[in-house]
Amino acid sequence: MNDDRVLEVDNLQVSFSLGGGQTLRAVKGVSFHIGRGETLALVGESGSGKSVTAMTIMRLAEYDGARLAGGSIRMRLAGGEVVDLARLPQKRMQSVRGSDISMVFQDPMASLNPVFSIGFQIGEAIMRHQGKSAAEARTIALNALKLVRVPEAEKRLDQYPHHLSGGMRQRVMIAMALCCRPSLMILDEPTTALDVTIQAQILDLVRALQREIGMSVLFITHDMGVVAEMADRICVMLKGEIVETGTVYEVFETPLHAYTRSLLAAVPRLGSMADKDEPERFPLVELRDDPGLAGTRDAVRVEAVPA
Numbered sequence: 001m002n003d004d005r006v007l008e009v010d011n012l013q014v015s016f017s018l019g020g021g022q023t024l025r026a027v028k029g030v031s032f033h034i035g036r037g038e039t040l041a042l043v044g045e046s047g048s049g050k051s052v053t054a055m056t057i058m059r060l061a062e063y064d065g066a067r068l069a070g071g072s073i074r075m076r077l078a079g080g081e082v083v084d085l086a087r088l089p090q091k092r093m094q095s096v097r098g099s100d101i102s103m104v105f106q107d108p109m110a111s112l113n114p115v116f117s118i119g120f121q122i123g124e125a126i127m128r129h130q131g132k133s134a135a136e137a138r139t140i141a142l143n144a145l146k147l148v149r150v151p152e153a154e155k156r157l158d159q160y161p162h163h164l165s166g167g168m169r170q171r172v173m174i175a176m177a178l179c180c181r182p183s184l185m186i187l188d189e190p191t192t193a194l195d196v197t198i199q200a201q202i203l204d205l206v207r208a209l210q211r212e213i214g215m216s217v218l219f220i221t222h223d224m225g226v227v228a229e230m231a232d233r234i235c236v237m238l239k240g241e242i243v244e245t246g247t248v249y250e251v252f253e254t255p256l257h258a259y260t261r262s263l264l265a266a267v268p269r270l271g272s273m274a275d276k277d278e279p280e281r282f283p284l285v286e287l288r289d290d291p292g293l294a295g296t297r298d299a300v301r302v303e304a305v306p307a
């Protein structure tokens with residue numbers, strides 16, 4: 001693996017058994033790499049396999065019934081050793097998840113435990129993965145909350161997830177993910193559920209943190225506006241495959257695939273908001289399954305997202 005790379009995914013294949021002998025191939029031979037300090041955006045319609053790809057890199061997908069049917073996931077660990085995560089025993093994966101890669105999941109409420117305080121949840125991960133005492137873990141947790149600009153951080157440590165707003169919970173998730181100073185952070189739609197102002201704050205925060213601690217980021221989204229703002233390179237996924245890849249500049253300038261073009265067509269043009277009072281959400285883009293429509297504009301349905 002090239003010295004300047006942190007992750008190299010090659011021909012990744014993931015499937016689910018649906019019962020009755022049926023198999024769903026959710027990821028069909030996906031390949032991409034992420035450089036040191038680089039942000040790669042993984043974009044694509046709902047169900048195209050973005051989360052399954054991310055959960056497979058974390059080796060969490062198999063707990064959800066996924067089968068890793070082929071391919072490799074080479075990762076450079078903190079010590080410099082390159083390992084294939086696809087073949088690592090779960091016991092070692094636990095330490096990789098605690099110290100080399102961390103993930104902010106699509107739904108923060110599902111990944112925070114409602115019955116434990118914020119301080120306990122961040123602290124527990126630190127004690128487990130870094131062998132710190134409870135008091136040390138509390139200090140690290142406090143600093144992590146300050147790092148992600150959570151106001152009144154000290155007070156928050158003793159609060160429970162339901163005390164926090166959506167944006168604040170998302171910051172707590174990012175703080176947790178940062179505690180291990182990962183070389184790679186995966187963010188799965190970290191801002192989709194948030195209003196545009198909070199969304200912008202979270203994105204600013206991720207960028208600032210990335211500069212501060214120099215980590216690589218795999219950013220999953222279907223919002224091309226977010227891609228333009230955050231990413232260096234982009235991979236466009238469609239039905240379990242990567243159909244287009246390049247630098248953000250290349251893909252925005254000369255999109256080759258009809259689906260990418262339709263995604264970009266949905267991005268508002270400069271000036272188109274002139275007579276609107278408030279920011280609007282990006283429309284949803286959906287590809288129709290009719291083979292007769294392939295490559296035409298009608299192959300794509302663009303729908304406004306209700307506010």
Ligand SMILES: Nc1ncnc2c1ncn2[C@@H]1O[C@H](COP(=O)(O)OP(=O)(O)OP(=O)(O)O)[C@@H](O)[C@H]1O
Nearest residue numbers: 016024026045046047048049050051052053064065
């Ligand atoms: N546990 C599971 N069992 C069976 N099928 C699953 C499971 N998890 C995901 N899938 C299927 O795998 C495919 C890819 O799903 P995935 O969650 O990766 O989509 P996605 O690109 O993240 O979509 P979204 O943008 O909606 O989050 C979908 O067809 C989904 O229904």
Ligand SMILES: [Mg+2]
Nearest residue numbers: 050051052106
């Ligand atoms: Mg998803």
